[in-house]
Amino acid sequence: MPVESDAELREILGMERIAVVGCSTTPGKDAHEIPKYLLDNGYEVIPVNPSADEIFGRTAYDSLADVEEKIDVVDVFRPSDEVSGIVDEALARDDVAVVWTQLGIADADAATRAEDAGLRVVQDKCLKVEHQRLVV
Template sequence: MPVDDDEALAEILDYEHVAVVGCSTTPGKAAHDVPAYLREHGYDVIPVNPYADEVFGREADDSLSGVDEQVDVVNVFRPSEEVAAIVDETLERDDVKAVWTQLGVRDDDAAARAEDAGLRVVQDKCMKVEHRRLTNRG
């Protein structure tokens, strides 16, 4: 079952290295503003976007499999129909602890595969909203 209790969400929010698949270069878009918020609150945000050279002054990787740095959480800002392939890439890594899909994004079959592999899964929740709510920070 995907994570939805506050204690488990807080544990996932304690992880530091977040690969944001679909990270946007466009201020005002959630896929830009949420990762910007995470950076402002101490997270190591790793942008993954094949159409961007860099985001936040950091080189963007074309795919999750191209990320050389440690990844604790894969945060997904892509349509639900792309989640399965992103989970496939995630399962090829040995460092990821959780997959988090943003508001409106879910794939129950992919979530079950990730959970079966030992990953924690959060679906259809905003990391920024949950961080603010659980840490009382803004």
């Protein structure tokens, strides 16, 4: 069952390294502004976007498989029908602890697969909103 409790959300928000799948280069888009907010609030943001070389002065990776750094949380800014493939990529790594899908994004089957493999899942919630509500 996806994470819902404030205590668990606070624990997840205490993790430092967040890979943002679908991170945007376009200011004003949520997929740009929310990762920027996270970066400005002390998180290490790893942009994942095959159409960009760099975002926020950081290397943008084509996929989760290409990320060399350790990943704590995979934050998904892609349509719900792409979540399953992203979960597959997260499960292929041995360092991901959480898959978080942003507002309006969810895939119950992919969430169950991730949970069955030992990952925690947060669906249909905004990292920035939850950070402001529970941490700031």
